[in-house]
Amino acid sequence: MIKVAIIGAGGIAVGHLEAFKLVQGMQAVAIADINEERAAQMANEYGLTAYTDYRKMVVEQKPDAVIITLPHFLHKPAAIECAELGCHIYLEKPMAMDEAECDEIIAAAERHGVKLMVGHTQHYLPANRCAKEIIREGSLGKLVMINDERHSFYFTDARPQWFLEKDKSGGGIMMNLGSHSLDRIQWLTDCRFTRIKGSISFHGNRGDVEGSGIVYGETSIGVPVTLCLSGYKGSTKNELELMFTEGMLRVDVGGKVEISRGGAFEEVPIEDQTEPFLLQLNDFRKLIETGAEPYCNGEYAKSVIAAVQAIYRSHELGVEVDVKA
């Protein structure tokens, strides 16, 4: 049985803990959060030991692995400490604040012989998995361009404050939600962003992070991409359109996949609705047990951070920039 400790008892930790009810061969044993009440409440609900100090938890519980669900600025220090203490690491997305931090995490994992996986959930969502299979099967012809749009009010009162402070989050909607969009495009089409022209805006009602971003990206497969994210008020949307020579594929990332081969869009039934957090946890288990690397290893997750940073650099410089691999 692989013993796992959870670091951070916030919103996303619940998804991981629910998956432990379904997974075989893994057990969550403890949870740490500086918010004592939150740690105690989650520990009580899921039958875990609660801590306020994650280092003390790892030293005392000696878990085989940790799931790190901390604010972004703490990903690097926590991951490195856990690597030093000999724990395999599942680290939430986005991997770290910048590419240099990603390199430090990757080096620490290698140095201490522990496995590292980053939580790029998009790879496990039923609609995205269905879309990837359609792309792989190839009947829509040659892929020529991609458009990704996400609208979601970013400055809601429910959002923890650290997300809105750049020194803790590394950025706003592009860092947090844009990393999902950049990731899903790279993963779905097996490409990497190579050049980016980006423009962001800062009109949030609190914090100092960007609330929108528009991006033109070039990719390693020669397919151009547009990306449009708005965190201001408006109707919610989370949609990806891929244009091929023989048709179009539309993915409503929340659920629906549709194809047009010339006429109106027709919905494609999604057969496999397996719980994404379970699939993710199973990939982490396989990585620990067999060394089978998931797509979202450290180097891959770094490529997503490199694309986010290229958007910020392009905005600052006002020119198109190379994505530093």
Ligand SMILES: NC(=O)c1ccc[n+]([C@@H]2O[C@H](COP(=O)([O-])OP(=O)(O)OC[C@H]3O[C@@H](n4cnc5c(N)ncnc54)[C@H](O)[C@@H]3O)[C@@H](O)[C@H]2O)c1
């Ligand atoms: N994969 C996804 O779809 C997805 C969705 C949501 C969040 N996330 C990611 O998960 C991570 C956490 O996000 P969240 O929404 O759960 O945030 P959150 O603010 O709800 O949770 C973070 C928790 O960390 C705790 N914390 C802060 N400093 C700590 C410390 N030093 N030691 C222990 N605990 C500490 C906070 O008290 C809080 O409870 C982020 O990287 C975020 O981007 C991923």
